[in-house]
Amino acid sequence: MTKKQLAKLCKSDRSVRVRFIAPACGPMVAQVCLDRDGEAIRELLKDPKGRVITHQNLSQAYDLCRSAGVAEAELLQVIPHDEACAGTGDATNSQTMPLTL
Numbered sequence: 001m002t003k004k005q006l007a008k009l010c011k012s013d014r015s016v017r018v019r020f021i022a023p024a025c026g027p028m029v030a031q032v033c034l035d036r037d038g039e040a041i042r043e044l045l046k047d048p049k050g051r052v053i054t055h056q057n058l059s060q061a062y063d064l065c066r067s068a069g070v071a072e073a074e075l076l077q078v079i080p081h082d083e084a085c086a087g088t089g090d091a092t093n094s095q096t097m098p099l100t101l
Contacts, residue, residue: 001032001043003053003068009034010069018073020061027054030061030073 009016009032017033029052030045045053045064055061058075065073 002046002048003064004048006032006045006065006070007068016070018065018070019076020055020058020073021076021078023078027056028058028061029054030065 006016006018014034019031019033020028021031022028031042032045033040033042035041047053053064055064061073
């Protein structure tokens with residue numbers, strides 16, 4: 001999904017959630033979550049050439065999403081576990097922090 005498509009969705013009456021996914025050892029990405037025909041859709045924000053847009057910090061992610069009309073988002077920080085730690089490793093079940101842009 002591109003920034004232009006996100007802006008179009010934000011102007012419509014559709015429920016759109018944006019989640020900033022911040023891995024401990026890599027750049028942050030923005031994931032757009034919406035319901036389409038009763039099915040949950042999750043897509044990463046991409047540039048017009050189809051490459052995933054990455055951010056080095058929250059300010060960069062805020063700026064991009066604010067310019068598309070997003071007013072709220074969630075922050076999901078992914079912390080890697082070593083093999084001695086118990087857990088599923090599934091980032092989608094992690095707790096998120098709500099953000100107001």
